[in-house]
Amino acid sequence: MNANARPKDWDDEVVLPDVSTPKRVLIAFDGSHNSERALAWGAYVGARAEMEIVVVVAYEQPMTMRGRGAVYVEEVRDELETEALALATEAVELLKGRNLNARGVVVKGEIAGAILDVVEQQDCELVIIGRQGISSELGGATSAMDRVRNMLQGGISHKVGRHCTVPVLMVP
Secondary structure (H helix, E strand, O other): OOHHHOOOOOOOOOOOOOOOOOOEEEEEOOOOHHHHHHHHHHHHHHHHOOOEEEEEEEEOOOEEEEOOEEEEOHHHHHHHHHHHHHHHHHHHHHHHOOOOEEEEEEEEOOHHHHHHHHHHHOOOOEEEEEOOOHHHHHOOOOOHHHHHHHHHHOOHHHHHHHHOOOOEEEEO
């Protein structure tokens, strides 16, 4: 390796930086098997430390093409919100059943961005997210264009991991 390509402290001893136990952990949850495993990891971490667990269920309001533009499908909006609230409640109840301090947050918007916003707004210090969500489990439910876009840009978990300002535990 070129000596000029190394950091100035390259030859110093390796150190283990101090880290603190997070006080608030965000778990991104969409009901998929991977998000269930993320919930389990959150329960595992939460049982070993006094912390609050924030379960986030984010959803995007679908749009449809109409004429030369796109419009939101209003009929589906209320159903999606109701389903997201039920999913968040179910996840929180599972955690509370293990005597953990948990609460749910439901957000509408671009999912990765919504999760990142909640991390900042709620002062979360750790994010636990499944590597793949419900759309990957459904397979055919996403369009071919969406699958190509995700291969090129990465999915929600990759976007969160790339842009998050706190540590992210990505669960397979």
